[in-house]
Amino acid sequence: MTALQAPPAAPELLAHCAGLVRPALRQAVGRLHPWLGEMAAYSFGWCEVGGAPATAASGGKGVRQALAVLGARAAGADEHAGIPAAVAVELVHVFSLLHDDIMDGDATRRRRPAVWKAYGTGPAVLAGDALFALAVETLAAVPQGAGAVRLLSAALADLMRGQADDLLFTGRPCTGPDRVTVEEYRSMAEAKTGALLGCAAALGALLGGADEDTTSALDRAGRHLGIAFQLVDDVLGIWGDPAVTGKPTGGDLRERKKTYPVLAALGSPAGRALPELLDSPGRSEEAAELIEAAGGRTAALAEARAHTATARALLSRAPLAAGAAGDLLTVLDFLVGREL
Numbered sequence: 001m002t003a004l005q006a007p008p009a010a011p012e013l014l015a016h017c018a019g020l021v022r023p024a025l026r027q028a029v030g031r032l033h034p035w036l037g038e039m040a041a042y043s044f045g046w047c048e049v050g051g052a053p054a055t056a057a058s059g060g061k062g063v064r065q066a067l068a069v070l071g072a073r074a075a076g077a078d079e080h081a082g083i084p085a086a087v088a089v090e091l092v093h094v095f096s097l098l099h100d101d102i103m104d105g106d107a108t109r110r111r112r113p114a115v116w117k118a119y120g121t122g123p124a125v126l127a128g129d130a131l132f133a134l135a136v137e138t139l140a141a142v143p144q145g146a147g148a149v150r151l152l153s154a155a156l157a158d159l160m161r162g163q164a165d166d167l168l169f170t171g172r173p174c175t176g177p178d179r180v181t182v183e184e185y186r187s188m189a190e191a192k193t194g195a196l197l198g199c200a201a202a203l204g205a206l207l208g209g210a211d212e213d214t215t216s217a218l219d220r221a222g223r224h225l226g227i228a229f230q231l232v233d234d235v236l237g238i239w240g241d242p243a244v245t246g247k248p249t250g251g252d253l254r255e256r257k258k259t260y261p262v263l264a265a266l267g268s269p270a271g272r273a274l275p276e277l278l279d280s281p282g283r284s285e286e287a288a289e290l291i292e293a294a295g296g297r298t299a300a301l302a303e304a305r306a307h308t309a310t311a312r313a314l315l316s317r318a319p320l321a322a323g324a325a326g327d328l329l330t331v332l333d334f335l336v337g338r339e340l
Contacts, residue, residue, distance in 0.1 A: 010334030013327055017066035020079065021086040025065075028087050028138055032130055039119055039127035043094050045110065049118045060110065063335055064089045064200040070331065071204025071218055073324035082204035084142045088152060089200040091135035096159060096196070098128035103167060104255070132156075144206055151206060151215075155199035162192025169258040174266055174275040180258040182267070186227060189260075193233075194226020201328070217318035221328075224311040228336040231304035234259035235297055238288050250284035260303060261296030270294035308336050 008016065029040045041047045045059035065086035072082030100106075101114040102121055108114055116124035139148040165188040169180045198219035205215045237252035238261060252259050256278055265271035271294035277287040291297065315328055 018062040067200035068204035071201040072208035074320040075205040075208030075210035077208030085203035088135040095131040155195040158191040158195035189230040194223035197226040198222025221314040228304040228307040253284040264299035265291040265294035265296035268294040
C-alpha cells in the first residue's frame with residue numbers, strides 16, 4: 001500500500017483475510033472423517049445437508065481469522081505466518097457455536113437450520129469435538145507449537161468458564177443477594193467472547209515472532225473488544241431487526257438471559273416491575289420497553305464505548321507495525337460499530 005492509497009474498508013479487509021485463510025481451512029476440514037467433514041462444511045456455509053454445494057453464502061464475518069492474520073502483520077511478519085493461527089481459531093469458534101446452539105436450544109444459525117437440527121444432537125456434538133481436536137492438531141504442527149497450544153488452551157479454559165457462567169446466570173434471581181452483578185457479567189463476557197478474540201490476535205503475533213509484551217497487549221485488547229462486542233450483541237438481541245441479525249426479536253428476554261441491558265435496568269428504580277415481566281410469557285415487548293425506559297440500552301452502549309476505547313488505547317501503545325495497527329482498528333470499529 002502506497003502513501004496515496006486509502007486504507008481498506010472493513011468488508012474488503014475481512015474478505016482479503018478470508019481468501020487468504022480459506023484454502024488452508026478447507027484443507028484442514030478435508031482431513032476429517034467424511035461425515036464429520038460434511039457437518040463441518042455445512043457449519044461453515046460451504047455445503048447443504050447431504051454435501052451438495054451451498055446455494056447461497058451463509059458463513060460468518062471471519063473476524064477471528066482476520067485478527068490472527070493481522071496479528072502476524074502487526075508483529076512485522078508476512079501475513080501468511082498467521083494462517084495456522086487463523087485456521088485454529090476459526091475451527092474453535094465454529095466448535096463453540098455448534099455446542100452453544102445445542103445448549104441454548106437455538107434451532108437456526110445464520111438463517112439456516114443449526115447443525116443439531118439438521119443432523120441431530122449427537123452428531124453435532126461429535127462434529128464440534130472433531131473441530132476442537134483439529135484446531136489443536138493444526139497448532140501443534142507449527143514450529144512454535146508448544147507455546148501456541150498453551151495460548152489456545154488458556155483461551156479455551158476461559159471460554160468454557162464464561163459459557164458455564166452464562167448458563168448459570170439464567171437460573172439466578174433478578175433481585176436479592178444472589179442476583180447477577182454487572183461485574184460478574186463483565187467477567188463472563190470477557191471469558192465467553194473476549195478470550196478467543198484476544199487469543200486470535202495474540203496467536204497470529206506469536207507465529208509472527210512477536211515478543212511477550214506485544215502478544216499480551218493484543219490479547220488484552222481483544223478481550224476488551226470481546227466485552228464491547230457482547231454488549232452490542234445484547235442490545236441487538238433485544239432491539240435488533242431480525243432481518244439483519246437473523247435472530248427473533250426479544251429472544252434473549254424470552255430465555256430470561258441476564259444480559260447487560262437487563263442488569264442495568266434491574267439496578268434502576270424504574271426497573272422494579274421488570275422481574276414480573278420477565279417471568280410472564282408473552283410480555284417480552286413490554287419488558288423491552290421498560291428496559292429502555294430504565295436506561296438499560298443507554299447503559300449497555302456506554303459500557304461498550306468504554307471497552308472499545310480501552311482496546312484502542314492498548315493497540316495505540318503497543319509496538320505494532322503501522323499498517324497492521326490501523327487495520328486492527330478498522331476491524332475493531334466494524335465489529336462493535338453496529339449500534340455505537
